[in-house]
Each structure stands twice: as C-alpha cells, then as structure tokens.
Amino acid sequence: MKTEHMHGEAISLKRRDFLIASAGLAATFALGGLPRNVKAAALTLPALPFAENALDPVISANTLGFHYGKHHMGYLNNLNKLIAGTEFAEMPLEKIVVATTGKPDKVAIFNNAAQTWNHTFYWNSLKPKGGGEPPAALKQMIEASFGSVEACKKELAAITVSQFGSGWGWLVLEGGKLKVVKTGNADTPMTAGQKPLLTIDVWEHAYYLDYQNRRADYVNALLDKLINWDFALKNLG
Numbered sequence: 001m002k003t004e005h006m007h008g009e010a011i012s013l014k015r016r017d018f019l020i021a022s023a024g025l026a027a028t029f030a031l032g033g034l035p036r037n038v039k040a041a042a043l044t045l046p047a048l049p050f051a052e053n054a055l056d057p058v059i060s061a062n063t064l065g066f067h068y069g070k071h072h073m074g075y076l077n078n079l080n081k082l083i084a085g086t087e088f089a090e091m092p093l094e095k096i097v098v099a100t101t102g103k104p105d106k107v108a109i110f111n112n113a114a115q116t117w118n119h120t121f122y123w124n125s126l127k128p129k130g131g132g133e134p135p136a137a138l139k140q141m142i143e144a145s146f147g148s149v150e151a152c153k154k155e156l157a158a159i160t161v162s163q164f165g166s167g168w169g170w171l172v173l174e175g176g177k178l179k180v181v182k183t184g185n186a187d188t189p190m191t192a193g194q195k196p197l198l199t200i201d202v203w204e205h206a207y208y209l210d211y212q213n214r215r216a217d218y219v220n221a222l223l224d225k226l227i228n229w230d231f232a233l234k235n236l237g
C-alpha cells in the first residue's frame with residue numbers, strides 16, 4: 001500500500017520528541033542500561049487548518065469545538081493508550097491503520113487509528129469559502145469521470161447521504177479514474193487500494209448540533225460552501 005497521499009505539515013501527525021527528564025540520563029547510559037526516565041513517544045493531533053468559527057454557519061464553532069476537541073482528540077488519546085508499549089508504539093499513524101486493518105484482535109487499535117487519520121483528512125477536505133469551481137487540472141479529471149462537476153457533487157452527496165449509520169463519503173482515485181465511495185464506521189478506502197482525495201464525515205457528531213437529522217442538508221451545504229478542491233488536487237499528486 002502506497003502512503004504518499006498524505007501531504008504537507010498540516011496532515012502529518014508528528015511524534016512528540018522524547019520527553020527526557022534531564023537528571024540521570026547520562027548516568028543511566030553510563031551504567032549501560034536503558035534510560036528509565038524516557039517517556040514513550042506519543043502521536044499528537046495537528047492543529048485545525050482554520051479557526052473553530054471559520055466554517056460558520058455551515059458548520060458552527062460549537063460543532064467544530066466538540067468534533068475536534070472531544071471526538072477527534074478522544075480517538076487519539078485512546079490510540080495512544082492502546083499502542084503504548086506495543087509494536088505499534090513507534091509507527092507513523094498511517095502504517096498503524098494499514099497494519100491493523102482486517103485483524104480481529106486489533107480492532108480497537110484499527111478503529112482509533114483510522115478515526116484519527118480520517119478526521120485529520122476531513123479537516124483538510126474543508127476550507128472557509130470553499131466549494132465553487134475546482135482547479136482546472138482536477139476539473140478535467142472530474143469531467144472525464146463524472147461528466148461534470150455538478151454530476152460529481154450529486155453522486156458524492158448521494159452516496160454519502162446513503163451511508164447507513166455512522167461513516168464517511170469519499171472522492172477517491174482508483175485505476176486512473178475518480179470514483180465516489182462510502183465506508184462504515186472507521187473504515188477508510190486507503191486499505192482497499194483507493195487513494196483518498198476528499199472525505200465527508202457523516203457520523204452524527206459531525207452535523208447533529210447544527211442540522212439534527214437533516215444529513216442531506218449538511219452534506220449539500222458542505223459541498224457547496226466548504227469543500228476544498230485544492231486539497232483533492234494536491235492528493236492526486
């Protein structure tokens with residue numbers, strides 16, 4: 001599985017530098033043992049690529065605050081607890097997702113790792129004053145695959161809204177063509193040979209405070225006003 005599609009500083013989860021208590025480290029090494037006062041590295045959340053109120057009124061600051069600060073952070077905190085002291089502790093996030101996919105004894109790690117990755121990808125799939133016309137190179141590909149930008153948006157909205165229960169709608173690249181797909185719960189197309197270009201979160205926590213049960217209104221407003229075509233183009237590579 002190729003991993004090149006995560007680009008840029010904003011999307012890459014960085015490992016915190018080892019937190020080393022200054023006292024005693026040299027002495028520990030001098031004695032030939034492992035340094036005992038080195039805390040395990042932990043994955044951290046990248047900052048949101050916009051202010052919490054920047055997507056208002058399509059997505060309110062209230063929704064964004066809970067979604068990023070509680071839900072996304074919650075997945076990351078769970079993940080760090082689950083991988084501490086395991087073979088996954090030093091892996092980049094994307095590798096953890098790939099390494100645990102489809103493994104029944106690693107479901108909890110997969111779910112929290114994939115949700116952490118998916119959410120970072122989602123934030124980058126949005127931007128204030130998004131929507132509108134895609135950049136020319138992307139527009140050309142969209143027209144070749146769907147006929148028109150409007151048709152692409154319509155198909156992406158339809159498949160996303162139709163996801164039964166919690167999950168995600170995606171624009172992906174597969175075999176040189178653009179496609180729309182949906183995944184349930186934490187699942188991500190990157191483990192199915194597809195390159196994610198954009199995603200829309202349709203877990204209820206993404207829209208319920210603003211739209212209650214009106215999932216289609218949320219998805220259509222997002223596509224018209226927030227979708228970040230530049231990010232999709234960047235992911236095409």
Ligand SMILES: [Fe+2]
Binds near residue numbers: 067071119201203205
């Ligand atoms: Fe979410």
